[in-house]
Amino acid sequence: MAQRLSGLFDSFHHDRRGNIAILFAFSLIPLLVAIGCAIDYARATQIRSKMQSAADAASVGSVSKASPAFLAAGSMTTDGPIAVGSTDATNIFNGNMASQSGYTLSKLDAAVTKSGATLTSTVTFSASVATTFLTIIGKTALAIGGTSVSTSSMPVYxxxxxxxxxxxxxxxxxxxxxxxxxxxxxxxxxxxxxxxxxxxxxxxxxxxxxxxxxxxxxxxxxxxxxxxxxxxxxxxxxxxxxxxxxxxxxxxxxxxxxxxxxxxxxxxxxxxxxxxxxxxxxxxxxxxxxxxxxxxxxxxxxxxxxxxxxxxxxxxxxxxxxxxxxxxxxxxxxxxxxxxxxxxxxxxxxxxxxxxxxxxxxxxxxxxxxxxxxxxxxxxxxxxxxxxxxxxxxxxxxxxxxxxxxxxxxxxxxxxxxxxxxxxxxxxxxxxxxxxxxxxxxxxxxxxxxxxx
Structure with missing residues (x-):
């Protein structure tokens, strides 16, 4: 019986017919990680595009002819920042992002300034998007960001x-x-x-x-x-x-x-x-x-x-x-x-x-x-x-x-x-x-x- 068991063990030890299943199991892990990474990055890119559009709307809107900054600039006798413009740009950005989820806003800077007859609005944002699949490799979030700059020429007197x-x-x-x-x-x-x-x-x-x-x-x-x-x-x-x-x-x-x-x-x-x-x-x-x-x-x-x-x-x-x-x-x-x-x-x-x-x-x-x-x-x-x-x-x-x-x-x-x-x-x-x-x-x-x- 001992000799028979020893023969069966040797036969199993030298049999290579199940290697393909083992190799597939090992290769499946990086493939799933790659697909997961693509999904996480695509989602982050989509959210960044939405945020960039919101930043563009904020920079343009905050220096439009009907904006608070544009009206305030008309009574300014010196150049400089326009506080109501910054507030307006921030509100426009947040309003455009109100229905979007899946991100954490880490910074939003909105500044409107007057220089001569030109108004300039600069909106900069940065955020993080939580990952799902990339957590496998220890990356729990992706960083995104962008800037939009708009200018408007004030009507002359x-x-x-x-x-x-x-x-x-x-x-x-x-x-x-x-x-x-x-x-x-x-x-x-x-x-x-x-x-x-x-x-x-x-x-x-x-x-x-x-x-x-x-x-x-x-x-x-x-x-x-x-x-x-x-x-x-x-x-x-x-x-x-x-x-x-x-x-x-x-x-x-x-x-x-x-x-x-x-x-x-x-x-x-x-x-x-x-x-x-x-x-x-x-x-x-x-x-x-x-x-x-x-x-x-x-x-x-x-x-x-x-x-x-x-x-x-x-x-x-x-x-x-x-x-x-x-x-x-x-x-x-x-x-x-x-x-x-x-x-x-x-x-x-x-x-x-x-x-x-x-x-x-x-x-x-x-x-x-x-x-x-x-x-x-x-x-x-x-x-x-x-x-x-x-x-x-x-x-x-x-x-x-x-x-x-x-x-x-x-x-x-x-x-x-x-x-x-x-x-x-x-x-x-x-x-x-x-x-x-x-x-x-x-x-x-x-x-x-x-x-x-």
């Missing part, structure tokens, strides 16, 4: 000074149809609805009776729309201030006239804009028709505009919004285009010419941004009722674009463009461009929060 041409030439019909209506209904074929207080030539009232829309009507409406746009765009109550000037109440007092003093009350500015109207004249040749003296008007408005700033509440940027048809009619002995020809006689030093861009340069050189809205000078009839050359044919057509003069380009448009700061020249049709051009100034001040990293 801007003072707008409106210089609006209300000279008799702004009484011309706003469209070719309006011009034709006036010409067809006046004995002297006049396209202008001058605000003549003499009943004999009161084409101003005639235009109203005929339903003719003049340039000054369009300008009045556009200016009022501008005030509505400014009010809707402003983030801070006193972000935009307005002042309104024109060329004078009458030909006898033609000079810079203030219709509305610089103020942040945009509703009051809109009310004042409703009074924009043509200057009055007393018959033909009142003030020798010299009612557009750019050489006096622009230096005068320059004196009204205080030093331009960087766009902060205590140092606003300065804009001149200059709306005109671009033709001077003034006493100016240095004018390059005086009233001299065989038909009209020698009327020197009366000057009718495109605006001198040097008058605008004095302002742009000191940081004032000049926005020019050129109301295109429409071609007018070339003949008077008696067949003689018209005033337009003799004095405006030669430097206006079109088939009525020798110039290949409009000197009026070119000089108005030279007056404007880069990017702030608009040539508009009298009926449907002035309001859009005025509103375009505001679009340049709008800035939205963005993720920068």
């Amino acid at each position: 801007i003072d707008f000074y409106l210089l609006l041409d209300n000279s008799p030439s702004m009484g011309v019909g706003a469209t070719p149809t309006d011009v034709a209506t006036m010409v067809d209904n006046t004995s002297d074929k006049c396209a202008f609805a001058c605000h003549d207080v003499n009943d004999e030539h009161n084409y101003y009232e005639l235009a109203k009776t005929l339903g003719v829309k003049t340039r000054i009507d369009v300008l009045r409406d556009a200016t009022q729309q501008l005030m509505d746009t400014a009010a809707a765009t402003a983030t801070y109550p006193n972000q935009f201030r307005m002042a309104i000037y024109d060329f004078g109440a009458s030909a006898q007092s033609a000079a810079l006239r203030r219709l509305f003093a610089l103020s942040s009350s945009l509703s009051s500015a809109k009310t004042a804009a409703g009074a924009i109207d043509l200057m009055t004249v007393k018959g033909q040749n009142d003030n020798d028709d010299r009612d557009t003296s750019y050489s006096k008007l622009l230096p005068a408005i320059d004196k009204q505009i205080t030093a331009a700033g960087a766009g902060t509440s205590d140092a606003p940027q300065k804009y001149l919004l200059f709306v005109s048809d671009g033709v001077a009619d003034e006493t100016n002995a240095g004018c390059a285009k005086t009233m001299k020809n065989a038909f009209w006689g020698n009327k020197s030093p009366r000057c009718q010419s495109p605006i001198d861009p040097a008058l605008c340069k004095a302002m742009t050189d000191r940081g004032v941004k000049v926005a020019v809205l050129y109301t295109t000078y429409l071609a007018l009839p070339l003949k008077q009722a008696n067949g003689d050359p018209s005033w337009y044919a003799s004095w405006i057509a030669p430097f206006n674009v079109g088939p009525y003069g020798p110039s290949p380009n409009s000197e009026i448009a070119n000089n108005m463009k030279a007056c404007a700061s880069p990017g702030f020249y608009f040539e508009v049709s009298p009926t449907d461009g002035i309001a859009d051009a005025m509103n375009a100034i505001f679009r340049k001040a709008v800035a939205d929060a963005r993720i920068s990293s």
Whole structure:
């Protein structure tokens, strides 16, 4: 029996047929660990992605235009941290993570700071995610973390000074149809609805009776729309201030006239804009028709505009919004285009010419941004009722674009463009461009929060 048992033991000892099961059992352990590690890491990655999204939402939201930090920054006179912004960012982060479990937050830093006109929000987080399978190898948690940085440009504070041409030439019909209506209904074929207080030539009232829309009507409406746009765009109550000037109440007092003093009350500015109207004249040749003296008007408005700033509440940027048809009619002995020809006689030093861009340069050189809205000078009839050359044919057509003069380009448009700061020249049709051009100034001040990293 002993010999038999010894033989069976030797046989079992030398038998290798069960090794594959043993080897599989030993190899199964690291395979399960690898799969478990992948599951733990995937879960940690998913939670980190959720936390990163929450951090992005917190950094962007805490410097958005409606955020407490953005509003608080508007009243800050110095740079530095904004406590309400940090609180807001923290709340946004926590709100986005409220439904997420399976992690332990170890650190959340949220800071919002103001530097000049820029707000920066930095949100940094770190957390740990408990493991399930990695505990086999002694790792009970995985560390995760991330950062989100967002910046927002604060809307600048801007003072707008409106210089609006209300000279008799702004009484011309706003469209070719309006011009034709006036010409067809006046004995002297006049396209202008001058605000003549003499009943004999009161084409101003005639235009109203005929339903003719003049340039000054369009300008009045556009200016009022501008005030509505400014009010809707402003983030801070006193972000935009307005002042309104024109060329004078009458030909006898033609000079810079203030219709509305610089103020942040945009509703009051809109009310004042409703009074924009043509200057009055007393018959033909009142003030020798010299009612557009750019050489006096622009230096005068320059004196009204205080030093331009960087766009902060205590140092606003300065804009001149200059709306005109671009033709001077003034006493100016240095004018390059005086009233001299065989038909009209020698009327020197009366000057009718495109605006001198040097008058605008004095302002742009000191940081004032000049926005020019050129109301295109429409071609007018070339003949008077008696067949003689018209005033337009003799004095405006030669430097206006079109088939009525020798110039290949409009000197009026070119000089108005030279007056404007880069990017702030608009040539508009009298009926449907002035309001859009005025509103375009505001679009340049709008800035939205963005993720920068």
